[in-house]
Amino acid sequence: MRARTPVHTALLRVIALAILPTLLFAACETSGASDPPPAVLEINSGQVDIQHPGDAGFTLAENGIELALGDPIRTRPGASAAIIFFEGSVIFLDEGSDITIEQLLGSRESGVSNLQVFQAAGRTLHRVNKLVDTESSYGLRTSTSIGVVRGTTFIVNDTPAGTNWKSVEGDIGVAGESGQETIVADGTSSDVPPKVIPLRR
Numbered sequence: 018m019r020a021r022t023p024v025h026t027a028l029l030r031v032i033a034l035a036i037l038p039t040l041l042f043a044a045c046e047t048s049g050a051s052d053p054p055p056a057v058l059e060i061n062s063g064q065v066d067i068q069h070p071g072d073a074g075f076t077l078a079e080n081g082i083e084l085a086l087g088d089p090i091r092t093r094p095g096a097s098a099a100i101i102f103f104e105g106s107v108i109f110l111d112e113g114s115d116i117t118i119e120q121l122l123g124s125r126e127s128g129v130s131n132l133q134v135f136q137a138a139g140r141t142l143h144r145v146n147k148l149v150d151t152e153s154s155y156g157l158r159t160s161t162s163i164g165v166v167r168g169t170t171f172i173v174n175d176t177p178a179g180t181n182w183k184s185v186e187g188d189i190g191v192a193g194e195s196g197q198e199t200i201v202a203d204g205t206s207s208d209v210p211p212k213v214i215p216l217r218r
Contacts, residue, residue: 055103055121056084063096063112089117092139104130105146106155114139119158129153140174142185162193162209164201171201179210 058065058078066075067082068089075091084090084100092098092114100108100116103125110116115137123130130148133156145155147168157164157173159180164173169187173180182191183206192198193209201207 054083056118057101058082058084058090059099059101061097061099064093065096065098065110066091066093084118086118086121089115089137091115100134102130102132104132106130106132107144108134109142109144111140111142114141116141120156123153130155132156133158135159136173136175138175140172142170142172144170145187159209161212162191164189164191166190177211179208182207182209 058067058081060078060080065078067078067084068075069085070087075089078090090098090100090110092110092112094112096112098110100110100118102121104123108116116139117135117137118132119135120131120133122132129150130153132154135158137160143157143166145166145168148155153167155166157166159173159175161175161180162182164171164182166187166189169189170185171187171189172183172185174183182189182201184201184203187203189201190198191201191207191209194212199207
């Protein structure tokens with residue numbers, strides 16, 4: 018039997034976490050609520066920090082906390098977590114990751130969702146539900162580039178040396194400093210070097 022690589026382990030965790038939105042939907046329907054929380058933080062291990070708008074600094078996040086627009090999330094060394102969105106997409110955060118939700122619009126009832134996050138550092142794995150509605154979108158920004166997908170599983174590793182985009186399933190449209198889009202096809206990867214003036218929050 019082949020040993021599981023870190024990527025395989027992360028994928029298995031994300032697949033398991035993907036079941037949680039279904040449970041949230043069922044709970045909401047049972048209770049009579051129209052929609053689940055827009056975004057929820059699931060802490061798998063270790064400690065995770067969060068900074069709410071208006072707070073002076075970061076504080077320890079609680080498992081299951083509802084996330085709001087503009088909340089930066091940081092995983093400490095040895096920690097891992099996931100952000101679960103209302104429409105079923107999931108972001109798995111490895112240790113040392115820094116993610117902020119920049120756009121969080123739509124509802125399960127309407128079938129439209131517009132999500133965008135900023136990744137300042139670290140390694141993340143994204144499982145994005147297929148976007149059927151043409152008005153829906155899912156985007157990710159890093160300090161070097163911007164990626165847009167419509168139903169893809171992909172890994173992003175952002176370091177001072179640049180950003181690596183790797184498609185696990187589906188295609189990613191990635192644009193760097195030049196603004197020209199490059200398609201990262203299923204099973205391939207692309208490196209974007211650091212910018213002279215990095216993209217910031």
